[in-house]
Amino acid sequence: MIDFNSRRTLLATIAVSVLVAGGGGLLIGRTLLAPEAAAPAEEEHEEEEGHGDEGQIAMEPARITAAGVQLSQVTAGGLGAEIITQATVTASPDGQANIAARADGAVVRLFKRLGDPVTAGESLALLESRDAASIASDRATASAKVVAARQAYQRERRLFEAKITARQDLEAAAAELAIAEAEERRAASAGAAAGVTSNGRYITVTSPVSGRITAAPAVLGSFVTAGTELFRVANPARIEIHAALPSADVKRVSPGDTAVIETPTGDTVRAVVRSVTPGLDAESRSATVVLSLTGGLDGLAPGQSVRARITPRVAAATGEVAVPDEAVQSVEGREVVFVRTANGFQVRPVTTGSRSGGRIVILSGLKPGETIAGKGAFMLKAELGKGSAEHGH
Numbered sequence: 502m503i504d505f506n507s508r509r510t511l512l513a514t515i516a517v518s519v520l521v522a523g524g525g526g527l528l529i530g531r532t533l534l535a536p537e538a539a540a541p542a543e544e545e546h547e548e549e550e551g552h553g554d555e556g557q558i559a560m561e562p563a564r565i566t567a568a569g570v571q572l573s574q575v576t577a578g579g580l581g582a583e584i585i586t587q588a589t590v591t592a593s594p595d596g597q598a599n600i601a602a603r604a605d606g607a608v609v610r611l612f613k614r615l616g617d618p619v620t621a622g623e624s625l626a627l628l629e630s631r632d633a634a635s636i637a638s639d640r641a642t643a644s645a646k647v648v649a650a651r652q653a654y655q656r657e658r659r660l661f662e663a664k665i666t667a668r669q670d671l672e673a674a675a676a677e678l679a680i681a682e683a684e685e686r687r688a689a690s691a692g693a694a695a696g697v698t699s700n701g702r703y704i705t706v707t708s709p710v711s712g713r714i715t716a717a718p719a720v721l722g723s724f725v726t727a728g729t730e731l732f733r734v735a736n737p738a739r740i741e742i743h744a745a746l747p748s749a750d751v752k753r754v755s756p757g758d759t760a761v762i763e764t765p766t767g768d769t770v771r772a773v774v775r776s777v778t779p780g781l782d783a784e785s786r787s788a789t790v791v792l793s794l795t796g797g798l799d800g801l802a803p804g805q806s807v808r809a810r811i812t813p814r815v816a817a818a819t820g821e822v823a824v825p826d827e828a829v830q831s832v833e834g835r836e837v838v839f840v841r842t843a844n845g846f847q848v849r850p851v852t853t854g855s856r857s858g859g860r861i862v863i864l865s866g867l868k869p870g871e872t873i874a875g876k877g878a879f880m881l882k883a884e885l886g887k888g889s890a891e892h893g894h
Contacts, residue, residue: 558846
């Protein structure tokens with residue numbers, strides 16, 4: 502029989518053997534599972550490495566707008582080449598109209614108010630006018646004379662064909678008919694020009710252009726004379742920029758030169774020089790440069806003050822470019838810009854030069870025609886830093 506001490510020793514030996522066997526099994530199990538457990542981590546690492554090119558920021562247009570990033574077109578010409586001047590947004594000659602009364606009369610109907618949209622030929626008001634009655638009377642008289650002259654001509658033609666009257670009588674009747682028809686056309690044109698209604702009592706005031714009513718001094722019931730302004734209409738889609746140019750810079754600018762319009766909100770719109778006034782204003786001693794927009798019209802309205810940056814073509818040949826200074830950001834000790842790509846932006850190292858007036862010269866790294874992030878470029882820098890931190894993690 503095994504005594505108590507021997508029995509205790511035997512149990513301890515068995516326990517140690519079980520622990521050794523279990524530990525070995527655990528080690529074996531870990532050795533067998535290790536390669537399979539590591540595989541997903543390696544695959545994940547490979548996916549992270551293939552996520553995108555270095556310095557590439559994927560961003561859709563809607564997200565660019567939401568982030569407040571504004572695009573800027575790179576144009577040729579350094580700081581000294583650009584002519585920076587104040588300008589005013591103005592309605593183009595074919596995009597505005599001052600509508601006046603065409604005859605004396607009382608305003609009896611108003612169809613449109615200030616700010617209302619109108620289309621070309623649409624009625625704006627109705628005037629009750631004695632002139633309308635007079636014009637309508639002339640029109641009716643002219644029509645009656647045509648009827649009488651036509652009947653006389655037909656009668657003379659029958660008599661001539663019957664060899665009762667001479668040819669000169671037929672020719673005289675034909676001349677009277679032609680004169681009557683000409684008078685009828687004149688009366689009809691006068692009535693149409695004045696806007697006389699068919700009943701000859703009213704004159705209709707219509708708009709010659711489409712747009713919106715920007716002024717409406719016409720008052721219901723008031724009596725107006727011919728030439729009194731009743732409405733003013735402007736088409737916001739037909740605008741141009743008038744820039745004041747100092748006399749020293751007039752000779753540098755010519756039609757066809759490119760320009761950039763900067764709005765108070767920081768937006769930019771591309772434009773081109775349409776014409777330059779040949780003389781200087783007597784008071785301001787400056788010439789007026791008319792700029793036609795080649796880009797969008799967002800943020801521009803007649804009467805708005807903007808800034809114009811004109812780049813003469815002679816200056817563009819220098820090869821230098823200048824961009825907004827906020828477009829240049831510092832990333833890892835390097836000065837970079839964010840160039841617009843099909844899918845977002847690409848980081849581009851650049852070499853910078855002098856700065857002035859919120860602009861900075863790019864000596865290398867950019868070329869004219871490229872589009873970069875201007876205002877709000879720091880948001881892309883933050884996005885790039887966030888992407889690098891996630892990748893490193």
